[in-house]
Amino acid sequence: MSVTPPPPVGPDHDPWIGLEPTVSRRYVTVVVAALSTILLTIVAFLMPVPYATLEPGPVFNTLGEFNGEPMLTVEGDVQTYPTDGALDFTTVSVTGPDGRLSFTEALWAWFDPDVKLVPMDFLYPDGETAEESDARSAAQLASSKDSSTVAALRALDYEVPEQVSVADVAEDGASADVLEAGDVILSVDGTAVSTPQQAIDVVSTVSPGDPVTLVIDREGAQQELSITTRPAEEDPEVPRIGVSLASTFDLPVQIDNNVGDSVGGPSAGTMFALAIYDLLTPGSLTGGQRVAGTGEITPDGEVGPIGGVRQKMAGANADDAEVFLVPAGNCAEAADGDDFGMTIVKITTLDDAISSLEKLAADPDAKVPTCS
Template sequence: MSLTPPQPDHDPWIGLEPTVSRRYVTVVVAAVTTIVLTIVAFLLPVPYATLQPGPVFDTLGDFNGEPMLSISGDVQTYPTDGALDFTTVSVTSPDGKVGFSEALLAWFDPNVNVVPKDFLYPEGETAEESDAQSAAQLASSKDNSSVAALRALGYEVPEQVRIGDVADDGASADLLESGDVVRAIDGTAVGTPQEAVDAVAEVTPGDVVTLAIERDGVPQDVAITTRPAADDPELPRIGVSLAASFDLPLQIDNNVGDSVGGPSAGTMFALAIYDLLTPGSLTGGRRVAGTGEISPEGVVGPIGGVRQKMAGAHADGAEVFLVPADNCAEAADGDDFGMTLVKITALDDAVSSLESLAADPDAKVPSCS
């Protein structure tokens, strides 16, 4: 009788193969999933916006084939040299998308700033609304720069208060019209929008205020019952926006088109107008760049994206960069790109500093560094 060794009731390798196979499949699936998720993450937009260096434009040069600034009237203009560049920032639009990879790369670029999109735009704002606001700011900047330059040169520039928009459901609907000139409120003469706001603020919501206006050159009085402000019932409102208008003694045409916007070119516009109307050169033949919002009184205000504007100016060869005083700390926090960073608080400051540097490139002027 032969003896047959007992056989296992199963092949030991049979049970092992599926185990190895499952582990292998698990590893492969996990790896593929990770790769796919990584790719998706890099492709999907994130709720951030980027601020990058934008182009620069010489206010003493041409724009789209014609002089950026031209002045006419009973006045002499003078030749200029060098450049007075206004700087820009390229910003993600409200409906633009920034991918994860783009945001990640931008994060490590010292010349690019990454910020939450709602830091730049109110919730729900469209690209069209943003562009309209930017265009309005540019228009105001053009007016303010002309007024500031002419006043710095000693010209009298009268200011008027005009009605801008009238809310359809506001207190002034059917009473005031866009373009009306406001001369006085309750007998108090007003010459600036702020004076008009202050005059209305003297009453209690529900009280009547009387506006002395001119419409198409015809004076008239308009009585308006004030209403409480939506965000503060203690404040009276008449449901209009106010704007300043000016009677310029010279014709100043600013030919910057709609490819740029915002208020930050104002200081450079004003300097160019001043340079064109005075003998000699503010630049000393050098390329000067800068930024800063400007008021009709010539006060220079802070702006956004100063580091990006500095990088753009450097790429265009600027040697001097004019920085609003309130932006100095940010401007000095990083590479100065070899440029002289001049601190300015008013148009007069900018003029005197540039005149000093034109006479002596090593002159001591207010600086951010």
């Protein structure tokens, strides 16, 4: 038997010596690349993205209480009637202007059918701050309260006169030191006006730089004032007098809307109006059902589209609503998904909503306008 001697060892003879550095560098390169990929992936998933989410928010029964007191109260010697069921206004929870949505959160939102992902500047144009957003929402809510009250009273055949008032005067505008906030505009260049649009239309008939004559009421005293128009910043061909206008109403019935500042925006107007109508008429408009809905409303009872209708439907479903009122302008979006087993009613006016609810109160299977 022969024995083969072991191979010589040493730097000149070890077969692994020459390979060791090469394997080590390759291994380190692979590990570093893998760790870098993992780290970059983690960073990417945690990085904020310029998007916001719209999610189902809470619902509030306009026939019930808000923060421990009735949401709607009627002042004075006016007959009100008991009712039942619910008329819920729906809300949407949105990412605030200072919020930072991560890529992971945006990805989850993308696949959630009840959540809508939108560009941040869609909700907050021109870098709007949280304070500015809150102020805008509060102003929209205040206008919605007024419009809903007027619409409901007019649906009840009350006469509700309207006037044009000056809401704000631009400090460097054409009306600075001439008009004051609270002035009521009675006529423009001899034409009587009772709505902001009428006043705007008359001013628009002159050329920028031409004067217009306004008759106003200031604290009960009438005055005639001349204002020289100026070109609008967005269009030099359009005349402006440098004021913001609003409608004021002489209400025959005083309705107090006790919704606080925890909600905002104009979209509860239709449900406010329905609740006021229900309180001032005999019987139950809901027929005992839980009715939810949304829609901006004008003083004349026109119902306009709003945002986040799918999220509001999901919120209504979570509160066991049986009927959901949808502005006609939102019907396509409302029909693009689950109806959650609710009766989806299309409305274009307050009268539409009242008529449909009266039919459903008498017969839950009654045929009413729908979005399908």
